[in-house]
Structures are given as structure tokens and as C-alpha cells.
Amino acid sequence: MWTLFKKELLRFWRVSFQTVAAPVMTALLYLLIFSHVLGSRTEVYPNVAYTQFLIPGLIMMSLLQNSFANSSSSLVQSKVMGNLIFVLITPISYLEFFLAFLAAAMIRGLVVGLGIYVVAMFFVDLPLTHLWLIVAFAVLSSALMGTFGIIAGIWSDKFDQMAAFQNFIIMPLTFLSGVFYSIHSLPPFWQKISHLNPFFYMIDGFRYGFFGTSDISPAISLSVVGLSFVALSWLALVMLRSGYKLRG
């Protein structure tokens, strides 16, 4: 399992310009543009500048997208290239397989998130009100999306299907989760709809860790994220154990 984990780590680290530096750069562009356009006109939380408000959202958005991308793209690429058989013919158990892909996906997401935080610190001062909650939400959310990536990677047979996952599920859910706004600024109907979006809980709880203010209770957010992780892990393990789309 350790070897598979190490291989998965090296796989993204070999192309770190694309897998780490590029998402950090993209997040900083978002920060630059949105804070320039809305920074002076918007105050989402009391005594929190819009630029400050934006950073935790951008960190979490990138963390989620990259955790998902790591496990899903590695699996799909290995399936399409055919080299996944080199892992499938080994004594690695389905649980070890899951843990190795998950751990590598989490590390990529966390490294990207940390990268954005470190670079953003040069521009904005950000409080760390509840550090343990920041860490808990970051770790749990990266695990949740790494697991979702494993499910998507197993299910997808080609890059096209994977792109559909990213463009029609991940992107809309992240953009509509409160990265750029508080859901209290939405009409009541859309606020209710937002509560059905699991990404909202990840971002809202993570943001609470910084400011001590959130749209809903962080305990509820942590529970939703934790339960979602357990549910998706169960599904991924069932798929791996049955050999779904991997072993005929």
C-alpha cells in the first residue's frame, strides 16, 4: 500500500506545475479580480473585508477540486492507458487500494490549499479563530472529494465521462456553494436549495474556523461533511470490493 501511495504522490508531484502551481495561480487570479471588483462595495460578515471573506472560500474550492482531480484522473488515465492492471494483479487489497489513492488525493488537495493560503498571506491578513476546525474541515473535505474522485474514476471509462463529472457536478456545486458570497444574500428559495449542496457545508464550516462567523452552525456542517464522507467511502469500498468496472 505504501508503494502505491508513494507512486500516486510522485505521479502528481512530477507534474507539480500543472497540479499544484496552476491551481494556486488560478485562485489568486480569482482573488485579484473579485476583490478588485467587489472589495470596496461588499461586506458579507461584520468587520470582515470581502477579500478576507473570499480567501477561505477560494482555498476550499481549490482543495476540493484538486482532491477530486487527483484520484479521478489517475484512475481514468490508468484505465484508458491499460496500466491499471499492474496494480490489479498484485496482492494489494481493495481497502489498501482505496487508502493509497485517497491519501494521495488528500495530500494534493491540502498542498494546493496551503499554497493558496501562504501566497494570500502576502496580500491579506487572515485571522485563525478556530485552527482545529480549519484543519478538521480541510482534512475531511479533501477526504470526501478524494473518495468522490475514486468513485468517478472507477465509473468513468473515458476522459469524456470524467470531464462531465467535473463540468456538470463539481464546478456548479462549488460555484453555487458560497465561495464568493454568503447564502444569506440569496432569496429564501435559493437559500433552501443551497442547503442541499454538500459543498456549502464544507466551505461554510471552513470559513467559520477563520472568522468565528458562519451561515449555519459549524457542528451541523461538520456532521454533514463527516456523514457524507462515510457514505461515499462505503460506496467506493463496495465498488472496489465487487471489482465493479475493474475486474470482470
Add this chain to the structure above:
Amino acid sequence: MIPAINIDQVHKHFGALHALKGINLSIEQGEFFALLGPNGAGKSTLINLLAGLLRPSSGSLAVMGFDIQQDYRRARHALGVVPQELVFDPFFNVREMLRFQAGYFGRGRENDAWIDEVIEALGLTDKAHTNMRKLSGGMKRRALIAQALAHKPPVIVLDEPTAGVDVELRQMLWEFVKRLNRDGHTIILTTHYLEEAETLCSRVAMMKQGEIVALDSTANLLNRFPGKNLHLKLGEKRLPESLTPLLRSMDGNAYVLALADLTQIEFVLAELRTAQVTVEDLQLTEADLEDVFVELVGR
């Protein structure tokens, strides 16, 4: 002694397709065994079942006595598979890939000496630090074989290892595989080059439509068809009708006739004389594994 491979009443269904129909097969340790059959006969399905890439619909398979489902870890430790397709991981070089492969089987740095040995034996020393995607087809094939050997398995399955490989590399590969066999490794080979199976393998199984239609030593299979082949190249006229029952194959004006014994030559020549057919060339050869294959599988 525990057989290297034991396959007991294995069936495999893919939806309505019955790909394997109750295969029974035992391969002893140290054998050089050939699994032959036309495309779609079920050879790769059988190999994929052994490797754990497919699951049997019913029946059981064991590698070195370890059931591939109940005791899959030890069964997979005992097996190295060289896949038919040239698949590779584009992120790593040859040495890294071999280290990873050995690592999946729990082997660490102590295995490096063996990896060096495999790299050298397969002529990959100059390419050890070259990325897999930059290797030529022949080199990729060598790397695939090295990958199957990385964890030093006692049983090695080579699925069409010489497909698309030039003569020089083919010779080199066979010398290496023969050495492995001499060192005690059990070798299971599928190939379309029947002369390779005839030269290398002590025992042969022939498959057709998911069933084993012949399973015997190579010598016994050849003895089953003791006849000879008469290769004729005729002039303008076609083969007389009286000789068509002997016809094994034809290509333009070149004919191959199957003779039960040498006395039939006189009959053939007499018929050709009567029909006033000119013989441009004539050659007599022993029946080989290909003839046996055509007889058993190609009908």
C-alpha cells in the same frame, strides 16, 4: 508436488457468451507449457482469471496451491504476468517502474540486486533511466517482461510476448525465458507462432471456443499425426480431382497434400502424370505442430 497451476471445472460467462466451458488443466512446476488457440478461443480469458483480472462464473483456480480467490495474496505473489498489449505508466522510467512493481508485492531495496539482474539480462541497462513512453516497441516489450519478473515469481505467464517483435529480439527473449525455465520457473506461453511452441514447450494445450480440444506432450501431439506434407508447385493445369481428398492447403498454384505414408507419393505422381500436369517444384516435409493445430482447431 503441488502443481504450479490447477484449474478445476472453470466456466466463464460474459452475458450470453459462454467464454470458458468447464476447463480442467493442471500444469506441473518447472514445465514450459504452451496454450494455443485461435483468436476468441478463451486463452486470454483463462490468463486473466489466473491473474485475478476476471472472476470465474464457477469452478476454481489455484497458483502454487493457493486459491486465486480465497488466498489471492499468496496466489498473486506466485504469479507474474506479461500482458499482450504494450501498456505502461507514462510518468516513470524503467527502473522506477520495476521498483514500484516489486514494492506492490512487499519487496523493498533488498530486491534491487534482482531488478538489476533482470534489467541486464533483458538488455535494458542503457534504458533503465529512460521514461517508458520514450522506449521503442521492442524495448517496451522487454520492460513488460521485466515488470512481470520484478517480484521473482515462480510461475510466469507470457501472453503473446513476441507479437510484433523482430527476429533478433525474439531470439533474445526466448534465450532469457529458457534460462528462467532452467532456473526452475514454470513458464506458460500463448503464442501465434506455433514453431515457437513446438521448439520451446514440453506440453501443449489447444483451445477452441472455450474448450481444451487437445492436451498432451508436444511429442505425443506430433506423433498423433505421423503423416508428411507434400508441397507441390504445378504448371498451368490445376490439381486433378482425384487428389483433392489429400489437399491440406493451397495458395495459387502451390498445393500442400497430406500423406499418411511415403507410399502415397507414387499414387500422387501417377495421377499427375495421367492428368498431364507439369510439376515445377516438389518438397516433402514432416507434419509439424501447425498441422496438428489445423487438424484439431482449424476444422
